[in-house]
Amino acid sequence: MKKAFRIFFYVLSALYPILVFALLVVFKLPLKLLSLCIIALAAALFVSVSAKKKEKSLEWKPLATSLLFFLAGLLCFLTNESIFLKLYPVAINLILLMFFGSTLISGPNIIFRFAALADKSIKGSFHEKSVENYCRKVTYAWCIFFIFNGTAALLTVFAGKLFGFPPDEADKFWSLYNGGISYILMGVLFAAEFIVRKFADKKMVKVFPVTKFKAASRAKDAVVCYDGKWSDGIFKTWGDFLADTAKMRKFIESRQTDSYILHCGDFWYFGVTFTALLQCRKAVHLTQNISENFLAEALLPGMELLTDAGVQNSLYIPEIIEKSEKPPKEEIEQTPEINGETTRIFLFTSGSTGKPKAVPQRMKEFEEDNAFIISKWLDKISERKFVSTVSQHHIFGFLFGFSLPFATGTPFRRKRIEFPEEFETLDDEKYLIVATPAFLKRTVEMEEKLNMRDPWLFTSGGAVSPELAVKTNKLFGIYPLEVYGSTETSGIAYRMQDKDGLVWTPFDNAKIWLGDDGCLRIISPYIKDPAGFATADMAEMLENGKFLLKGRSDSIVKIEEKRISLTEVENRLLESGLVEDVKVIALSNDIRQYLAAALVLNEKGKAEFSGKEKYAINKYFHDFLMHYFENTVIPKKWRFLDKLPTDIQGKKHKEEIAALFEVK
Amino acid sequence: MEELKNEIKKVIISSLELEDIKPEDIVDSEPIFGEGLGLDSIDALELGVALKKKFGIKFSSDNAENRKHFASVNALAEYIAATREETK
Known part of the structure; x- marks a missing residue:
């Protein structure tokens, strides 16, 4: 009953201009009587709204409407001027303008609130921000419309005086605009926005990282991977990706192994196998090094090697994918959930202990890292095609060469x-x-000279010298976007030398300060220890939280x-069994940096x-x-000596060792 | 051809500042990179630059072909000789 009443009331307030016109002009109802009717209506609405006491907060909209009606009726009754009845549409526009406008300032904007209510998947997604941006523009459009429409409504109120219309004509004009034209304009705006939205939606980059994608996330023919150059047209599509991961899952599930080493020269095989392993909740160790001796140490009992390189006793990925039958549709469409917090991913790094160290990582942090890059440079990323010179088994190559383009749906x-x-x-x-x-x-x-079209460059793994930055700009037409980070911390700061000079700006999600030793301490999503990760990079902190790097320590x-x-x-040299003492130092010449070793052979070695x-x-x-x-x-x-130079404490100093390597 | 090979070896040694090694220590047919002469990927890039400067040759934009050319001193010499022939 209440619902019916409310609907009746909404229809009434929408038809208000026509009703007023009909009663006033056609049926010649006395103004006083009409205004009394309106006051009664306002009271009825007020009662119906305030009767819903169970809800904590009263709905302000019908309340405001009833108040407006009440005021219009009352003023009209007291003054006997129809103007107050006619100002109602103006007031509505004004109120809507204030309401919409206030959400632009305080956020989230009103259109985005509607959108988020209608589509629950928007909140918390990577593209939330771009949806919100789009909705902000729509909110602006409505604000402009309310200004225009309110002004027009105001003009129609005074049409008689302004344009010299006779009273009847003026009333007709007022109700024609407010009861007809303004609704048509509103409809046109709705329709136009709907069409624009369809286009914007197509253009909007939907971000689906490895832990969030579903079969329906992308169109089946969307290109994931290309071979050679883009225009060669040799593509692997989203459909291929779903099918190949399904094949790989089937293979993995047929085995007992829990922990795998993964090495792929091919980014497609890598992506498919990596994703399938995570979907099957296996541990994945990424390695660029597949030499026999490395594998002898890294392949622990119970582990297996998945690779596209012909290595003995390994599982050969191309054969698994190309030779197995296409799985049934339901297996392809099914995408087992990947939990970013429980993924077991290991990257190898050189620890200081002597053995290659497998550093545990999770998709969660990788994707937080990507999210920052995406929030900052999505427009640069989405309009290009990825090429990498970096192996995806290293953290930089993995983050930028695979997980970033996968998440943004950019072909690599x-x-x-x-x-x-x-x-x-x-x-x-x-x-x-x-x-x-x-x-x-x-x-x-x-x-x-390269004829590349407007490329964009991400570099990491070391700093680009100012000279190289200038040369890079000359050749590619752009300065590289440098990312500073390491396997333990991932990306933590960036710079682009044409804008920033040598100054690094920390990522939003990284906290950086200087330790007692003059080296950087870092807390990033990767580092949970509140003491921070102690790097070996010496730095100078600037006032604004940015910093300069001063070399390694x-x-x-x-x-x-x-x-x-x-x-x-x-340690490895000592393990050879032929060496008594050794000191390794880093040197550089005009061409490159390199290591140099000074050895003392033992009896056996001699x-x-x-x-x-x-x-x-x-x-x-x-x-x-x-x-x-x-x-x-x-x-x-290499230098082979009878004894290494030491100080009185027996300490070997770098300078004295380096002197051994000076050109004779 | 022998002269060319010798020159290539000299370029390898001088451009990469190799120590303790004479041109005659480099075996024509042995792999230049990895286990043979023990050069790495950075050396490969550097050697490419040096060979370009010395012989004015450019390498291919095709990955597989370059791998062939850089396989050994023999392969390099053949490639350089062929390229020179073409440009004559």
């Missing part, structure tokens, strides 16, 4: 770029390049962006190498270390 290249010359082929599209400074350094030397060094513990290399050429001894130790390290971090220069 199946193969890594290994030679700078490959950039020459990428002249057909706007690309986003993920590279290390080391790779950029050689690229600017190799290439004089301890035995962990970076060789061409590869982090290596000097202690670890020393016997082993007696009469051999120095080159052969170098090679022996080089090949020995190849079992444990990537080639880049293996010492390039």
Whole structure:
């Protein structure tokens, strides 16, 4: 009954202008009587609303409406002027303008509140922000409409005086506008917004990271991955992704293994296998190094190796995916939930203890990291195609080469770029390049001119020198967006040298301060310890929370962006059984940074190498270390001595060791 | 051809500032990178730059082809000789 009454009232207030006109002009109802009717109506509405005492807060809208009606009726009754009846639409517009306008200031805007009510998936999603932005524009449009419509309504009230209409004509004009035209305009605005929304929705980038996607998240023909260059048109689509992950799941579920090592040269096979492993709740260890000796240490009992490289005793991914039958539709459409907090992902890094260390990571933090990048640079990302020169087994390559483009639905290249010359082929599209400074350094030397179209560059793993930044801009037409971070902390600060110079700006989600040792301490989503993560990077803090880096301090060094513990290399050399004492230091020449090792051979070593050429001894130790390290971090220069220079305390100083390597 | 190979070896040694190694220590057919001569991916990029400066040659934009050219001193020499022939 109450509901019926309210609906009746809404219809009445919508038809108000026409009713007033009909009663006043057509039926010649005395104004006093009409105003009394309106006061009665207002009272009825007030009673119906305030009768709902059970609800804590009274609904302000019908209350305000009844109050307005009451005022209009009362003023009209007292003054016998129809103007007050006619001002009602003006007041409504004014109130709506104030209400809509206030949500623009206090937020969230009113249209977004409606949208979030209608579509529950908006809240908390990655695209919440862009939806809110769009809704803000719509709210603005309505505010402008209310200003226009309110003004027009005001003009119609005074139509008689303004345009010299006779009273009857003026009333007709007022009711025609307020009871007809203004509703039509409103309808037009609704319709126009609906059409614009369809387009905006298509253009809006929907972010679905690995832990949030469903089969319906993207269109089946949306491109996930491309081969060669974009215009070659060799694509892997969302449909392929669902099908291939289903195949991989089936394979994984057929095995007892709980923990896997994953290595893929191919980003597609990587993405499919990685996702399937997480869906099956397996532990995933990512490694770039698949040398026999590394695997002998890393592959613990019960673990298996999944790879697209031909390694003995491994599970060969291309065969699993290309040779197995397409699973039934329901298995493809089914996407087992991935919980970002319980994923078991391990990245290998060089600890200072001597053994390659598997650092545990979770999708949750990876995606928080991506979320910051997305919030900052989504427009740069979404309009481009990804190419990476960085292996996705390292944290930077994983975050920027795989998980970021996957989340934003931006196509990424199946193969890594290994030679700078490959950039020459990428002249057909706007690309986003993920590279290390080391790779950029050689690229600017190799290439004089690239015809790339408006590319964008993310670099990480080390700082780009000012000289390299300028050269990069000359070749690519853009300064690299540098991200500072490490495997333990992930990305924590950024800079773009044309805007920021050498100053780093911390990510919103990272807290940074200087430790007693002059090195940076960091708390990021990755670091739960309130004491923060102690880096070996010396820094100078600036007043605004930004900072400058001042070099590294301890035995962990970076060789061409590869982090290596000097202690670890020393320990490995001692393990050879041929070495009595050793000191490894980092040096650099015009060309590059490198490690240099000064060794004292033990009796066995001396016997082993007696009469051999120095080159052969170098090679022996080089090949020995190849079992444990990537080639880049293996010492390039060797000295074999009877005794290492030490001070009185027996401490080996870097300067004295370095002197051994000065060119004779 | 032998002369060219010798020159390439000299470029390898000088551009990468290799120590304790003479041109004759480098075996023509052995892999340049990894276990053979023990050079790494940074060296590969650096060597590319040096060879470009010395012989004025450019490498391919095709990854697989470059891997072939950089396989050994023999392969490099063949590629450089062929490129020179083309541009004559």
